[in-house]
Amino acid sequence: MLLLALILPAPMASAQPQRQPAPAGDVAGGRDHPLVGRYQGATLRFYRQRDYEELRLVNRPSLSRDVREQGAQRHERNSIAVAGRATRLRYEGPEGRSALEVLRNHQERLRANGFEIAFECRGADCGTPPDHWSAVVNAVPQPPAHGMTPGWATQSYSFARLARPEGDVFVSILAVDYQSRSNILVDVVEARPMEAGRIVFIDASAMQQSVERTGRVALYGVLFATDSADIQPASRPTLEEIARFLRANATMNVVITGHTDSQGSFEHNLGLSMRRAQSVIASLTREFQIAPARLTPFGAGMASPVASNDNDAGRQQNRRVEIVKR
Structure with a gap:
């Protein structure tokens, strides 16, 4: 044989x-x-x-x-x-x-x-x-x-x-x-093991619980093309839930924060994460009529990892969008 x-x-x-x-x-x-x-x-x-x-x-x-x-x-x-x-x-x-x-x-x-x-x-x-x-x-x-x-x-x-x-x-x-x-x-x-950050759909209720408990919620359902701020169509369900959460908390203002992994230069990732945060805000205001004054964009780049950037699983966890209560 x-x-x-x-x-x-x-x-x-x-x-x-x-x-x-x-x-x-x-x-x-x-x-x-x-x-x-x-x-x-x-x-x-x-x-x-x-x-x-x-x-x-x-x-x-x-x-x-x-x-x-x-x-x-x-x-x-x-x-x-x-x-x-x-x-x-x-x-x-x-x-x-x-x-x-x-x-x-x-x-x-x-x-x-x-x-x-x-x-x-x-x-x-x-x-x-x-x-x-x-x-x-x-x-x-x-x-x-x-x-x-x-x-x-x-x-x-x-x-x-x-x-x-x-x-x-x-x-x-x-x-x-x-x-x-x-x-x-x-x-x-x-x-992907669960602790390595599977893409998880989080609804408005789960967003509410996380913000009440920690003041923030990390989202992995807002997807972008590689090295781009273009939001992919598969992100719409998560964007709909963000809008539902914001409508249910009409007096709350939030920071929309973009996070990247460590691939590329520090300055490039800062700019990319800011553009992604701005893209999310543009979608929420244009498609879901959320008042722009309630939303502040911020790009954290690679500066706030939640996992190691030494492997694919960790980098996937670090690429995220967060909603932070102001």
Whole structure:
């Protein structure tokens, strides 16, 4: 049996990892995940990584009733919801190597890295024919650009979990035979631990309680494009709750404070955090008719962290908007 070959060094190595040249045929910008690796001789055909994504990964057989059913319940019976840094990869295996052999090698590597194989299946054991396994890909809300071919009868699948203090890691691997090669779809989600500052929706009532208790409330639902003061559309629910809180406290004046992580210069982050605070105020006054005189913008930059800036999880906590009672 072939052994998995990692392109990146093992994550426990003390030396700084060196980026190796991509193997011939790999998609531009793609790279192996260090906890999963690749089967020797496989080619990376699709790669995408997002800093934060919410996915459902299959952890039980997919039954015909799940395929027919519409809405959220379609996948709740056979998948688990996970959130965090999400990486999707699709490999094309070498000539003559079966999907099962590829999957078994990946499982070997995962176990060596401390993973528990929580669910695995082959062929019809994965669910009810004829559409029993197209749900594996469909359960993950990402576009079908990965290039997997539907309607497999030879699929092998594995769902694994690694428990670790800094956040659990979930891996799903779907391997199918196609002509004389295998296709391998890998999803890796590195969950953010609760203490590391998950993006949390805070409603007006929770804002009220926090301000009454501490005089301030930190919000992670106001999202900006990278290095920009442009508010992203997904921020609207939190902005609506801020407006509701302010209407319920009509005599209260507040400071809208922008906070950044430590990436970039001190002066740049001061300016960026101020522009972000001003953008929030502009939205509250223009879209929700909150009186401008009640709102004072302030940019704290990187000067008031709530977590370490030495890792991604800490930096995510430090990027926030705060409401401070005046």
